[in-house]
Amino acid sequence: MEAGQNAGAGRTSLKHASSQRRLDGMSPTRSGSGFFDAWSLVYDFPLVQLATYRPVHNAVLRALEHSRVILDVGCGTGQLTARIKETRARARVVGCDFSSGMLHRGAHRRGAIGWVRGDAARLPFADEVFDAVVSTEAYHWFPDQERALAEMRRVLVPSGRLLLAMVNPPVRAVSTAFNTGSRLLGRPFYWPTPGELRTQLEAAGFVVVGQRRIFRLAGMLLPPMLTSATKPRRGSTTTAGPRSPSAS
Numbered sequence: 001m002e003a004g005q006n007a008g009a010g011r012t013s014l015k016h017a018s019s020q021r022r023l024d025g026m027s028p029t030r031s032g033s034g035f036f037d038a039w040s041l042v043y044d045f046p047l048v049q050l051a052t053y054r055p056v057h058n059a060v061l062r063a064l065e066h067s068r069v070i071l072d073v074g075c076g077t078g079q080l081t082a083r084i085k086e087t088r089a090r091a092r093v094v095g096c097d098f099s100s101g102m103l104h105r106g107a108h109r110r111g112a113i114g115w116v117r118g119d120a121a122r123l124p125f126a127d128e129v130f131d132a133v134v135s136t137e138a139y140h141w142f143p144d145q146e147r148a149l150a151e152m153r154r155v156l157v158p159s160g161r162l163l164l165a166m167v168n169p170p171v172r173a174v175s176t177a178f179n180t181g182s183r184l185l186g187r188p189f190y191w192p193t194p195g196e197l198r199t200q201l202e203a204a205g206f207v208v209v210g211q212r213r214i215f216r217l218a219g220m221l222l223p224p225m226l227t228s229a230t231k232p233r234r235g236s237t238t239t240a241g242p243r244s245p246s247a248s
């Protein structure tokens, strides 16, 4: 199966045609996904998965509840995406990632899953089509986090659920130190603190429902955190609404 082929197969398409055209012209090198293409070669090693990603995926699966149309942004090789489909046979599940290397490793997984190549800052989907969006261990890599949140909000239905899981260092100095180090290594990322993530979500028009630490053996000093948020119903007065994303 070719990545990106079956996101809307046989039913109303979830895809956003103009966004997809832009993505088709995006080379992996220009988009920075080459690093992740290389990483995909070792990504599925059982020890790596067990020690690092499995506890995070378990936490998301427990929190997902009864969603029926679910998007996994920065899905990587689709380990979580496939488990979502396994545990919710009737749900429509789509994994989206900008790395073709990661996606091609996911495409062999069983189950009717849509694999779509796309950038978190320009999700190739129509407005208000998913009732849950999840993203695990990926958000810190998005160069424009504000824009990624605006996109996640756009594709969620009102009252839709957002689940974000990543390391959120307790203080900003730690976030800044890792950001500086990763920049020097040529692959910058930014782990927001729990408070910063909450502020980002609220500025994007989400209501934060909860934040809790996830225990895992790898990196015990910097445990990941699961943040749950919802997109308010139309006309709700609980938030001020989103700021416009900055132009890219």
Ligand SMILES: C[S@@+](CC[C@H](N)C(=O)[O-])C[C@H]1O[C@@H](n2cnc3c(N)ncnc32)[C@H](O)[C@@H]1O
Residues within 6 Å of the ligand: 033, 036, 053, 073, 074, 075, 076, 077, 078, 079, 080, 096, 097, 098, 099, 102, 118, 119, 120, 121, 135, 136, 137, 138, 141, 142, 143
């Ligand atoms: C550490 S992996 C996590 C994969 C998966 N979510 C998991 O938990 O196993 C980070 C993923 O984010 C993807 N990614 C990074 N920046 C992205 C962007 N701007 N748009 C879409 N995907 C991106 C990478 O290609 C990679 O597959």
